[in-house]
Amino acid sequence: MATFFITGGCGFIGQWLTKRLIEEDHEVTIYDIKADQSIMGASPRVKIIKGRTDDAESLTRALKSAKPETLVHLAALLSATAEGNPQDAYSVNIASAWPLWSAARSADVKSILFASTAAVYGPGSEKAREDRYHIPSTIYGISKIYGEMVGTWFSRTYGIDFAAFRYASVIGPGRGEGGASAYTSLIVQKAAEGEPYTVQVPARAQMPIVYVKDAVDATLFVHRNIRSLDNEEMIFNVPGISPGPTAGQLARIVKRKIPKARIDFKPDEKIARIVDSWARDLDSERIARAGWKPVYSKLDVLVDDFVREVTSMGKDRRA
Ligand SMILES: NC(=O)c1ccc[n+]([C@@H]2O[C@H](COP(=O)([O-])OP(=O)(O)OC[C@H]3O[C@@H](n4cnc5c(N)ncnc54)[C@H](O)[C@@H]3O)[C@@H](O)[C@H]2O)c1
Numbered sequence: 001m002a003t004f005f006i007t008g009g010c011g012f013i014g015q016w017l018t019k020r021l022i023e024e025d026h027e028v029t030i031y032d033i034k035a036d037q038s039i040m041g042a043s044p045r046v047k048i049i050k051g052r053t054d055d056a057e058s059l060t061r062a063l064k065s066a067k068p069e070t071l072v073h074l075a076a077l078l079s080a081t082a083e084g085n086p087q088d089a090y091s092v093n094i095a096s097a098w099p100l101w102s103a104a105r106s107a108d109v110k111s112i113l114f115a116s117t118a119a120v121y122g123p124g125s126e127k128a129r130e131d132r133y134h135i136p137s138t139i140y141g142i143s144k145i146y147g148e149m150v151g152t153w154f155s156r157t158y159g160i161d162f163a164a165f166r167y168a169s170v171i172g173p174g175r176g177e178g179g180a181s182a183y184t185s186l187i188v189q190k191a192a193e194g195e196p197y198t199v200q201v202p203a204r205a206q207m208p209i210v211y212v213k214d215a216v217d218a219t220l221f222v223h224r225n226i227r228s229l230d231n232e233e234m235i236f237n238v239p240g241i242s243p244g245p246t247a248g249q250l251a252r253i254v255k256r257k258i259p260k261a262r263i264d265f266k267p268d269e270k271i272a273r274i275v276d277s278w279a280r281d282l283d284s285e286r287i288a289r290a291g292w293k294p295v296y297s298k299l300d301v302l303v304d305d306f307v308r309e310v311t312s313m314g315k316d317r318r319a
Contacts, residue, residue, distance in 0.1 A: 003027045005068035005109070007053050007100070008075030010034040012175045013115065013167075016212045017072065018046060020220065029066040031059065032075065054091045056099035063107040070223065071104045072113045073097075073147070078179035079119055079274055082140040093143030101154045111161035111226055113219055114151050116144040118168050118208060118237065121279035128279035130166070130235050130286050137277045148235055155234070161226045163234040165219055168242060168282055171302075172212030173309045180274035183247060184209050188303055191254045191261035192310035200268040203248030205275050208282045210240035211296035211305070221292045229290050239282040240294040240302070253303055 004021055008014050009030030018028050028046045035050030047066070051058040053075045063071070075092065076082075082089035104112055119141040121128040128134070136142050148164040155162035169181035173189060176182065183199045184207065190197035210218075218238045222229065245253070251263045284293075296302040 001025050001027060002070065003029075003066070003068040004070045004072060005029045005031060005063060005066050006072045006074060007031045007059075008073070008115075010036050010048070011074060012172070013170055013212060013215060014072075014074050015174060016172065017074075017216045017219065020216050022046065029062070029068060031062050052092075053096040053100055056103065059100060060103040060106065063103045063109070067107060069110045070113065071100075071109045071111070072115075072219070073100060074115045076115065076143070077140070078182075079117075079138055079140040080180045080182075080271060081178045082143065083138055083180075083270070083274060086139045089139045089143055093140070094146050097147045097150050101151060101160075105154065105158055105160060109160060111163075111223065112151060112154075113223055114147055114162070114164040116148050116164040116166045116235070117141065118166050118239070118282055119278050120145050120148070120166055121282075123277050124279055127281045127283040128237065129283040130233070130237055138274055141278075152233060152235070161234075163222045163226060163236065165215075165222070166235065166237045166282070167215050168208035168210040168237075168239040168244065170212050170215045171209050172306060173313060175212075180271045181207055181278075183271075184244070184250065187247070187250050187263060188254055188306050189310060191258045191263065192307045193314065194260070196262035196264075199247050199251065199263060199265045200271040201247050201265075201275050202267045202272060203251070203265055204246055205272065206244060206246045206280050207275060207278055208239040208242035208244040208280070209302075210238055210294065211302045213305075214238075214240045214294040214296050217295070218287060218292050222287075222290065225290065236287045236290070237282045237284060238287060239284050240296050241299060242284065243281045245299055250299075253299060257303060257307060
């Protein structure tokens, strides 16, 4: 049994990660502004503390009382929200990083896992590699580069294990709005729920994706092996399917599986511009060399599992 502290644990990835950790008999403390106690049911192995990552005092108190071995930092404003509220993005995504890593150090945390993003890469048609020079054009991408760099510095200076994950667009049941890439998930989710969905990017928009179960698995794989991996920088691209499908291809596959799906396209210029500013193809060599590969690397298999999960969640809610 190990102990985890997850900032932003009430969000999309946080809930899937927490579910997996509980299944593996670990203990989880979630630190989130939402503090939705219903999220993980009544599991005695999950404690939820309401708080903001940009409130250093409350965060330090929470970390010191939880005394976790591992900190997973997921709390952030996502791309579209960050771009519309750059000052808040600065406070939450950038200014929180230093106090957070410091609080982790004073609470004697052994390892830090940081949710970075493929949005750290600027536009380009070549495969985006971790060691390639990158110039993100969004405040979101910039904020994540900062978190990675300060985390790497903390690790080198104070000996805390640190790994950052440049996830492709993470798709799966429960993803909300807020990220410009949310359409990759909502196209499937809304159709599976019998709801109409308007896609805010053109049908030609394309980005790499990763199923949320694979994103969680990659994170925990690196965590388990963190001491034996010999990368100078513990920063990993995490794609599942790359290059990913275009929005049009995704809509077509969903309509094939759910013929009643109502999907239309009404591009929003701001959202489309953000998506266009990201790399279309993520290199997976570094994480593959570490020994991890995605289970859901075929779009067909991924969409089938996604629809099955949404359907069974709907049944559970109705029961
Ligand atoms: N979803 C994706 O496609 C994707 C892709 C790459 C990287 N990421 C990164 O993964 C992480 C999780 O993403 P997600 O999709 O689960 O997002 P989400 O919006 O579903 O979850 C974020 C959670 O953080 C909480 N939060 C926000 N600001 C906070 C603050 N100041 N203090 C405490 N809690 C706060 C929110 O209440 C929410 O529960 C983020 O860091 C995101 O940048 C996500």
